[in-house]
Amino acid sequence: MKTNLTKAECSSNLKNVIDALYVLNGKWKLPIVLSLVNSPKRFNELIKDVEGISPKILAQELKHLEQNELVVRKVFATTPVSIVYEASEYSESLKDVLRTLSDWGAGHRKKILGR
Amino acid sequence: MKTNLTKAECSSNLKNVIDALYVLNGKWKLPIVLSLVNSPKRFNELIKDVEGISPKILAQELKHLEQNELVVRKVFATTPVSIVYEASEYSESLKDVLRTLSDWGAGHRKKILGR
DNA sequence: CAGTATCCCTCCGGATACTG
DNA sequence: CAGTATCCGGAGGGATACTG
Numbered sequence: 123m124k125t126n127l128t129k130a131e132c133s134s135n136l137k138n139v140i141d142a143l144y145v146l147n148g149k150w151k152l153p154i155v156l157s158l159v160n161s162p163k164r165f166n167e168l169i170k171d172v173e174g175i176s177p178k179i180l181a182q183e184l185k186h187l188e189q190n191e192l193v194v195r196k197v198f199a200t201t202p203v204s205i206v207y208e209a210s211e212y213s214e215s216l217k218d219v220l221r222t223l224s225d226w227g228a229g230h231r232k233k234i235l236g237r
Numbered sequence: 238m239k240t241n242l243t244k245a246e247c248s249s250n251l252k253n254v255i256d257a258l259y260v261l262n263g264k265w266k267l268p269i270v271l272s273l274v275n276s277p278k279r280f281n282e283l284i285k286d287v288e289g290i291s292p293k294i295l296a297q298e299l300k301h302l303e304q305n306e307l308v309v310r311k312v313f314a315t316t317p318v319s320i321v322y323e324a325s326e327y328s329e330s331l332k333d334v335l336r337t338l339s340d341w342g343a344g345h346r347k348k349i350l351g352r
Numbered sequence: 353c354a355g356t357a358t359c360c361c362t363c364c365g366g367a368t369a370c371t372g
Numbered sequence: 373c374a375g376t377a378t379c380c381g382g383a384g385g386g387a388t389a390c391t392g
Contacts, residue, residue, distance in 0.1 A: 139342055143338065179385065226334045227253035227255070
């Protein structure tokens with residue numbers, strides 16, 4: 123990495139990266155977003171689709187994702203009300219990030235594990 | 238995200254991304270790599286440069302980074318021997334990933350926090 | 353159906369002291 | 373100098389039961 127960055131640029135980059143990772147971090151956030159990208163779902167559908175997650179953790183992760191505007195919670199006035207989660211428009215902005223990460227991850231696994 | 242991915246493609250992407258995040262995860266790995274990108278350093282120099290890290294954690298993180306070939310440990314036969322860590326050639330491959338993450342992180346912070 | 357409440361337990365990681 | 377050894381607290385997360 124022959125970066126010619128000043129120390130200040132480096133540390134602001136670092137801060138940005140850490141912020142980004144903070145939003146994406148954890149065992150469940152990306153699986154949830156990707157499940158919702160496939161199709162919007164209700165709470166209990168997510169429980170089934172995201173294998174192994176518990177309701178407590180799902181609720182917590184959904185809140186985090188809502189706060190970061192990656193997921194939208196919609197309430198429909200049916201009887202009883204139905205609540206649907208979907209991936210936001212904004213979540214499209216993750217596309218580049220995810221593709222880059224996916225590419226690097228794939229190449230890296232090949233390098234380290236040979237497969 | 239109007240992706241037209243099959244479910245299989247999606248889940249292999251997900252796996253790749255999770256692998257990538259696993260390598261980059263944690264509070265210290267990126268700060269260490271970035272410090273070494275600036276200049277190779279010895280153990281105690283890293284302790285000073287990466288503020289707040291303890292020797293136990295530093296040793297542990299350096300091992301992880303060595304295993305993933307992002308950091309190289311070099312031993313020089315001076316008396317006493319000196320041990321120098323440096324960012325590997327391969328760590329350059331992280332450039333794209335880090336830039337993408339940094340860009341997204343910066344934009345995201347602006348969106349969510351307005352600064 | 354859509355979550356909360358509760359309990360429990362592991363593990364991350366920090367401080368400090370010590371060793372070859 | 374370059375780490376290990378030891379101890380320890382707290383947070384994150386899992387299982388399950390319960391509620392409006």
